[in-house]
Amino acid sequence: MEVFMGQPLTDDLGFLLSRASGALVRATNTALGEHGLRVRQYSVLVLACEREDGVTQREVADVLGLDPSQVVVLVDELADTGRVERRPGPDRRTRLVVATPAGRRVCEAAGAAARAAQEGPLAGLDDGDRDRLREVLTRVWAASG
Amino acid sequence: MEVFMGQPLTDDLGFLLSRASGALVRATNTALGEHGLRVRQYSVLVLACEREDGVTQREVADVLGLDPSQVVVLVDELADTGRVERRPGPDRRTRLVVATPAGRRVCEAAGAAARAAQEGPLAGLDDGDRDRLREVLTRVWAASG
DNA sequence: TATTGTTATACTCTATAACTATA
DNA sequence: TATAGTTATAGAGTATAACAATA
Numbered sequence: 001m002e003v004f005m006g007q008p009l010t011d012d013l014g015f016l017l018s019r020a021s022g023a024l025v026r027a028t029n030t031a032l033g034e035h036g037l038r039v040r041q042y043s044v045l046v047l048a049c050e051r052e053d054g055v056t057q058r059e060v061a062d063v064l065g066l067d068p069s070q071v072v073v074l075v076d077e078l079a080d081t082g083r084v085e086r087r088p089g090p091d092r093r094t095r096l097v098v099a100t101p102a103g104r105r106v107c108e109a110a111g112a113a114a115r116a117a118q119e120g121p122l123a124g125l126d127d128g129d130r131d132r133l134r135e136v137l138t139r140v141w142a143a144s145g
Numbered sequence: 146m147e148v149f150m151g152q153p154l155t156d157d158l159g160f161l162l163s164r165a166s167g168a169l170v171r172a173t174n175t176a177l178g179e180h181g182l183r184v185r186q187y188s189v190l191v192l193a194c195e196r197e198d199g200v201t202q203r204e205v206a207d208v209l210g211l212d213p214s215q216v217v218v219l220v221d222e223l224a225d226t227g228r229v230e231r232r233p234g235p236d237r238r239t240r241l242v243v244a245t246p247a248g249r250r251v252c253e254a255a256g257a258a259a260r261a262a263q264e265g266p267l268a269g270l271d272d273g274d275r276d277r278l279r280e281v282l283t284r285v286w287a288a289s290g
Numbered sequence: 291t292a293t294t295g296t297t298a299t300a301c302t303c304t305a306t307a308a309c310t311a312t313a
Numbered sequence: 314t315a316t317a318g319t320t321a322t323a324g325a326g327t328a329t330a331a332c333a334a335t336a
Contacts, residue, residue: 004197004249006253006256007256008191010283011184012259013168013263014263015188016223016279016283016286018166020166024158024328027152039163040302043154046153046157050149050153052149054237056318058317063154064164065159068317068319068320069307073319093312093316093317095317108150111151120288121289122288123287124284125281133278134156136277137164137165139154139270140162140272142269143267144165144205171304185325213294215326216295234294237336238333238335239294240292240294
């Protein structure tokens, strides 16, 4: 008789991470849609808003874990809708992504909507749970480099 | 002067989840590729292997958080390569997905490879970290229904 | 009427290669 | 040689709608 010996799917951290992540992304995208954004564009916009002087596309790619070619497209979309602009960087091959005033307003409103939407899935987690989760996920990311 | 007031991206649990999840999925897909699988097909195969009598496609869709139409395609691929077969279910509209002996062997080997690959990103987490992470992610999923 | 499975379609995300310009 | 950015393309993943068969 063939008996299943492997790890149950619901013990697989990769599976649990992607399933929970998918749920959060779906909820967040629904909320961001009303602001003309999706999670990836929103993430780029937040990074641009965090730095008064802008971020390089390379930095965006590194923080988000995306290929630089994907960042080009995301920044194009944000630039086309007036949320960010590309400015010349410290050397002539680098371009800085800087949030516009309109982009900052959208980011505030969209961020509030996103955080509210995430409260559904995250409702059962107290502040301690959330802090531990952030810390663990950051460690996983660091070990993935 | 415009000052950024929102939550830093690296405090956003949705972002941290999707970034860590992406890293795990990439590592796992690389390992599974040698066995002709990717994470989604592998997840369906594991569910089929967990139950001697097979799972309905509806159950697969519920556990994995996928639309039933996506499950059809995944099961088609597993069936085309002889890893699972569809059998008549308890009523005539239900079909049970059952792992074949070959599918069980692939699942064992692929599972070992997947777990080994995940040890890179997960290296920094001890057993307690992993148990807490499983528990929290399961709670997030339950609250997402 | 509701459920299970299926087909089809469109869109988004991911991965890769090749290229330009600059350092 | 190496780095930042860009273009193009193919493949994988996701979201919906509509439908047939069965309960």
